[in-house]
Amino acid sequence: KAGVTQTPRYLIKTRGQQVTLSCSPISGHRSVSWYQQTPGQGLQFLFEYFSETQRNKGNFPGRFSGRQFSNSRSEMNVSTLELGDSALYLCASSAGGFPGYEQFFGPGTRLTVL
């Protein structure tokens, strides 16, 4: 089975722009979660989507949004980028709703905001 894939792997944007990141979960997995990882804050939970519905969300501003499609693929959007949004964005999929199931992470998208 193919693992979790994320595109693009690297991205450079400037302040004020918006960005869309994509995540394809493991085949058959219905849950996709998104995380932000920075050296200072470590891993932080953004949100989880399950069967096209946002199931849970962390403490991030409304500039961070996401969606999930009927094939379970998910996108995350960040609008009006700030320098502090520079981070590794990870997505993870699980067969059922987190935290009851094991999660499998993708390699991440490295976002740099200039």
Add this chain to the structure above:
Amino acid sequence: KNQVEQSPQSLIILEGKNCTLQCNYTVSPFSNLRWYKQDTGRGPVSLTIMTFSENTKSNGRYTATLDADTKQSSLHITASQLSDSASYICVVSGSGGSNYKLTFGKGTLLTVNP
């Protein structure tokens, strides 16, 4: 305030030696505790998942313990290998269902030298 503290921040050991990483948490209510291994430039990989009633769980050379009374967990690595060099992250999930709250530790950076 929910917190997860990991110690030490970093650790250097020689190949073949054992080591123990610590995770103390103040998350309440408690649902489960997970240990992840994250290699540089890659997404985290789940090592163990422990619920309230579990004291010990092993995954090959990795053994996690949980003391729910003292709110402490440890990850013991036996006969370390160079490939164990990574960051180890402790994540505690509070409550269950779709309203879970995740609290992340900052991780322990383990370096295994030949």
